[in-house]
Amino acid sequence: MKVTYHGHSVVTILTDDGTNLLFDPFINGHEACDLVVDTVEADYILLTHAHSDHFGDTIEIAKRTGATVVTTVEIAEYLSSKDVEAHGMQPGGSFNFEFGRVKLTPAIHGSSLQLNPDDEMPTTLGLASGILVSINNKTIYHVGDTALYSDMKLIGEMNDINLAFVPIGDNFTMGPKDAAVATKWLKAKQAVPIHYNTFPMIEQDPNDYIDLLDDGVGKVLTIGDFIEL
Numbered sequence: 001m002k003v004t005y006h007g008h009s010v011v012t013i014l015t016d017d018g019t020n021l022l023f024d025p026f027i028n029g030h031e032a033c034d035l036v037v038d039t040v041e042a043d044y045i046l047l048t049h050a051h052s053d054h055f056g057d058t059i060e061i062a063k064r065t066g067a068t069v070v071t072t073v074e075i076a077e078y079l080s081s082k083d084v085e086a087h088g089m090q091p092g093g094s095f096n097f098e099f100g101r102v103k104l105t106p107a108i109h110g111s112s113l114q115l116n117p118d119d120e121m122p123t124t125l126g127l128a129s130g131i132l133v134s135i136n137n138k139t140i141y142h143v144g145d146t147a148l149y150s151d152m153k154l155i156g157e158m159n160d161i162n163l164a165f166v167p168i169g170d171n172f173t174m175g176p177k178d179a180a181v182a183t184k185w186l187k188a189k190q191a192v193p194i195h196y197n198t199f200p201m202i203e204q205d206p207n208d209y210i211d212l213l214d215d216g217v218g219k220v221l222t223i224g225d226f227i228e229l
Contacts, residue, residue: 003140003163004226007032008198009054011142011165015135019043019099022067023131023142023165026056030198034224037061044099047071048144049111049128050078053198059084070095070102072111074126091129100135105155107146109173138162138229141186145195148178156187162229164188167195168209169202176204180212192221 002014008030013021022042027033030053037057042065045058049072062069062084069079069086076088089095094103109128130144132155141155141164155161164186167173173195174182183191191213196204210218219227 001135001138001229002226003229005165005192005194005221005223006035007223009048009142009145009165009167009194010035010056011194013133013135013140015099017099021046021099021133022061024048024054024056024144025058025061026053028057030056032198032223038064041065042067044097045069046102046131046133046142047075048107048131048142049109050075050113050125051111051145052113054145055113070097070131072104072126072129075111075113078113078115078125089129091127094132100133103132103134105130105132105141106149106151107144108149109145109147132159132161134159140229141165141188143167143182143186145173148174148182150185152182152185156185161186161188162190163227164191165194166191166209168193168204168206169196169198170204171201173202176206176209177212179209183213183217188217190227191218192227193218 009024011023020041073088076086079086091104091106107128111128112122112124131142168179193206206220
């Protein structure tokens with residue numbers, strides 16, 4: 001299984017049977033991303049929440065590829081109104097898909113989207129979430145955008161997490177110090193920092209996070225780098 005980082009919070013998983021999973025496809029408007037909306041492959045799109053830097057190009061990609069979007073119920077209902085195939089879930093719930101099992105976890109964060117250009121305010125679309133994906137006895141955790149919260153200890157105790165993608169940008173999410181605590185609580189065997197350096201307000205040195213972890217746990221991936229599980 002090949003897990004690749006594409007900048008900000010964009011992650012892809014290519015399973016051993018050739019299924020393509022795409023997380024939080026913020027591509028257009030994200031100059032550093034190495035993916036192209038018109039060519040990226042996706043059988044499933046997994047969305048942590050509705051903010052534009054995560055929802056991104058979901059509709060365009062899903063319509064072109066026929067991908068099913070796995071996300072919270074509120075976002076799924078909106079996508080269905082746009083003729084996109086979507087599977088709605090809620091934090092705490094899990095479901096067995098053909099490629100593996102998905103479970104949503106809580107995330108302390110907002111989830112809203114500007115549905116129409118003329119709207120004065122964005123529309124709230126349910127709760128933000130993290131996403132646990134278990135495939136062939138390997139578990140990847142896309143933590144999503146969140147603050148540090150104590151139930152991460154339970155998530156770490158209840159799941160054998162092989163790889164976690166953890167936000168470190170601060171201001172909107174955890175900063176490096178809180179993210180390091182979260183990673184230790186999650187007991188992740190490997191952890192990759194995400195959601196940093198995309199905008200001036202979330203500029204961070206990822207090594208400030210890595211240096212707070214046990215040796216060998218943290219790994220900074222440049223855009224396009226991957227990990228084999």
